[in-house]
Amino acid sequence: MTARRLTADETQAFLEANPAVQWIDAFLFDMNGVPRGKRIRRSDLAGVAKKGLLMPASVFIMDPLGNCIEETGRLWETGDPDRQCHLLGGTLSALPVGDGRHAQVVMAVDGKEELDPRTVLANQVERFARVGQTPVVAVELEFYVTKRGKNGAFVLSTPDGLSDDPCRPLTFGFEEMDALSAFIDDVYRICEVQGLLVDAVMQESGPGQFEINLKHRPDALVAALEGLLLKRAVKAAARAHGLDATFMAKPHHDWAGSGMHIHLSLVDQSGQNLFAGDPVSKLFLHALGGMRESMADFMAIWAQSANAYRRYVPKSYVSLAAHWGFNNRTVALRVPRDNGAATRIEHRVAGADANPYLVIAAILAGMWHGIANETDPGPAAEGNSETIDAPPLPIAWVNALDLFQRSPIVRGAFGSSFQEVFSRLKQSERSNFERIVTPLDHLWYSQVA
Structure with missing residues (x-):
């Protein structure tokens, strides 16, 4: 598990090794430590690994219930722009419980986002x-x-x-x-x-x-x-x-x-x-x-x-x-x-x-x-x-x-x-x-x- 980007070879190897997986949860963590992201189809994984995903900047100003908090001054005032995110290498894995159709992968914001807890630690x-x-x-x-x-x-x-x-x-x-x-x-x-x-x-x-x-x-x-x-x-x-x-x-x-x-x-x-x-x-x-x-x-x-x-x-x-x-x-x-x-x-x-x-x-x-x-x-x-x-x-x-x-x-x-x-x-x-x-x-x- 490293900070490198998910590679095409890693993605292909995963898909070949996990033919039952149909859905992949791609997420990052907000200030509360809550995973937030998108669920993508198996057929889209290779493209997402190459191009990444967009997440709104408001993901970092949410309360535990998922409400964007306008008191932060970072919602309407900013237009809530998107942030480009990439998938982290070493984090793509199947979920070996349940029906076997699900997997997960962690995202990170490209560059540094000052409100991202990962950036704060970095x-x-x-x-x-x-x-x-x-x-x-x-x-x-x-x-x-x-x-x-x-x-x-x-x-x-x-x-x-x-x-x-x-x-x-x-x-x-x-x-x-x-x-x-x-x-x-x-x-x-x-x-x-x-x-x-x-x-x-x-x-x-x-x-x-x-x-x-x-x-x-x-x-x-x-x-x-x-x-x-x-x-x-x-x-x-x-x-x-x-x-x-x-x-x-x-x-x-x-x-x-x-x-x-x-x-x-x-x-x-x-x-x-x-x-x-x-x-x-x-x-x-x-x-x-x-x-x-x-x-x-x-x-x-x-x-x-x-x-x-x-x-x-x-x-x-x-x-x-x-x-x-x-x-x-x-x-x-x-x-x-x-x-x-x-x-x-x-x-x-x-x-x-x-x-x-x-x-x-x-x-x-x-x-x-x-x-x-x-x-x-x-x-x-x-x-x-x-x-x-x-x-x-x-x-x-x-x-x-x-x-x-x-x-x-x-x-x-x-x-x-x-x-x-x-x-x-x-x-x-x-x-x-x-x-x-x-x-x-x-x-x-x-x-x-």
């Missing part, structure tokens, strides 16, 4: 490349498997054979993986066909909650894309078994939240880990300092939805402040016990519903800030970090968005256009979400006064 990677450094990245994702609701509607109902008791989570057990073994087999089968380097799967701490890890990639763009494609693979496997899967950060107030943990190191041109030291390098400490100092500025990236902020609660292995520490799961920035070539940071702040392109871009932006300014991370937290003072994170969405919109660190890394448009997009989503009166309002407040 810009951060290029900053490090100019000084001979390469980020090595792996994505971990947590998710819930549920029964499928009527007419495809989402319901949080645990599949048959699984516990529905949050006091009996069976964490790190095998019973629930045994019950869903056919589903898990299909997840890994899809990933194998698509070239996704999946690692371990484990039972997490919520009813029907699991975690799947991806292996490290010396290409941050590939690692981010694999995180997005893993989500799609999990959902496809769930549908094939009459189930559903969700990467909501907090699908139930009494159940464990779902996070996205990013493992990241930095290597030089000879492949040497620049974070390695005794116990870590000075460069790594500066990177930690930058990630700490910028963490609140990027909170709107770690938590991109109203639901995501419900995940930030005490005693949940989700840090509420910018702590760092060695082999300590209560901190936001965990340095695992591995050393030498395996020395890395585990960034534990983002919700599973966030866009990996933007999450990794924000981590790299914080690292760059710290290295450039030789920022001191302060002492490592020991024990329960919740009892130790540290810069708090803005765990109310309105505060996170305000800080993101004003941050010079965000502006310097992501550009003023992306900063402004993303802020307006999410402010619109926030105001629309918060204006809705829910049954809980009636239950709690109808009898007041």
Whole structure:
């Protein structure tokens, strides 16, 4: 899976090897990480591979429901022009579940589109490349498997054979993986066909909650894309078994939240880990300092939805402040016990519903800030970090968005256009979400006064 264009030979080989495939979904990912694109016929694939596809620029200013948000100032004012897109080599693959008639391929915008999350990450990677450094990245994702609701509607109902008791989570057990073994087999089968380097799967701490890890990639763009494609693979496997899967950060107030943990190191041109030291390098400490100092500025990236902020609660292995520490799961920035070539940071702040392109871009932006300014991370937290003072994170969405919109660190890394448009997009989503009166309002407040 690389950034090269899909070739005619690759296309022809795919068609010959997959005679049953009749439809191919060609898509890119918007700011929310939602795949958006077009479904093309088998007979059109070769032509599209050669000429590409057009996508409206408004695809990057959509809310999670697919509405173009005019408050961004990028809809009527621009005429919503098309953007030329090409198909990415290495991403054309069949979907080996269901009726066998479907396949998929990832698109990328020609050149650079300032509102494209892929471009935002590419810009951060290029900053490090100019000084001979390469980020090595792996994505971990947590998710819930549920029964499928009527007419495809989402319901949080645990599949048959699984516990529905949050006091009996069976964490790190095998019973629930045994019950869903056919589903898990299909997840890994899809990933194998698509070239996704999946690692371990484990039972997490919520009813029907699991975690799947991806292996490290010396290409941050590939690692981010694999995180997005893993989500799609999990959902496809769930549908094939009459189930559903969700990467909501907090699908139930009494159940464990779902996070996205990013493992990241930095290597030089000879492949040497620049974070390695005794116990870590000075460069790594500066990177930690930058990630700490910028963490609140990027909170709107770690938590991109109203639901995501419900995940930030005490005693949940989700840090509420910018702590760092060695082999300590209560901190936001965990340095695992591995050393030498395996020395890395585990960034534990983002919700599973966030866009990996933007999450990794924000981590790299914080690292760059710290290295450039030789920022001191302060002492490592020991024990329960919740009892130790540290810069708090803005765990109310309105505060996170305000800080993101004003941050010079965000502006310097992501550009003023992306900063402004993303802020307006999410402010619109926030105001629309918060204006809705829910049954809980009636239950709690109808009898007041």
